[in-house]
Amino acid sequence: MAQIHPTALVDPAAELGNDVSIGAYTMVGPHVRIGDGTVVGPHCVIEGHTTIGRENRIFQFASVGADPQDKKYKGEPTKLIIGDRNTIREFTTFNTGTVQDKGQTQIGDDNWIMAYVHVAHDCVIGNDNTIANSVQFAGHVTVGHHTLIGGMSGIHQFVRVGDYAMLGFQTRLSQDLPPFVMAAGNPGEVQNVHQEGPRRHGYSAERLSMLKQMYKLLYRKGLTLDAAKAEIEGLRGQTPEADVDIDNMLTFLAEASRGIVR
Incomplete structure (x- = not known):
């Protein structure tokens, strides 16, 4: 059974799984579903059409599932979907989606999301990302898997961040950041290939070397983007x-409608 603090306000229509814990003075709305083993700290607000998976830990003062900060929003029943085993720290704010896009904001599994992070409407955050304090995602941002996003960084609307990419502290990102690439600065500029994340996930020396070759073709050979893509294609099979x-990499580059950081 769920463990609900006597001072918490949980709507009778909310669906709580086994072993869910709801802390003091937390409010849970009628359209909320929370999966087994999730722990919600004190003084949180979980509202909207929000679905939270299993074994998440949500710390105090989080705002989860509030209306999007979009003047076009007219009260439509849009969604926020959060996966499993995420750590969501203090004062984070996650908004639901808008009908102008897919109608939902989505956060995957196993993410480590630090204090004061804002995830705006229609964002899609993948799995196993580390997002440091005060990162601000504008609407419609897409983040892949296994990324590292430095504290106090700001990501522009519709920007995409590829798998294993890394943003340095206080980076302003207004164009897409390809997979396996490190960027930093204001505005964000490419720094190097990001090999440490892949190495920690078991990439072999040969596979890491191929990441470096792709990076050099994209950023260090003076090639046009089309020429770099052709050269990267030529690496296949080696x-x-x-x-x-x-x-x-090639799929990401083909879909880079805002251009990439170069």
């Missing part, structure tokens, strides 16, 4: 285990 990374 290290078969890295072909999935080549596919990842």
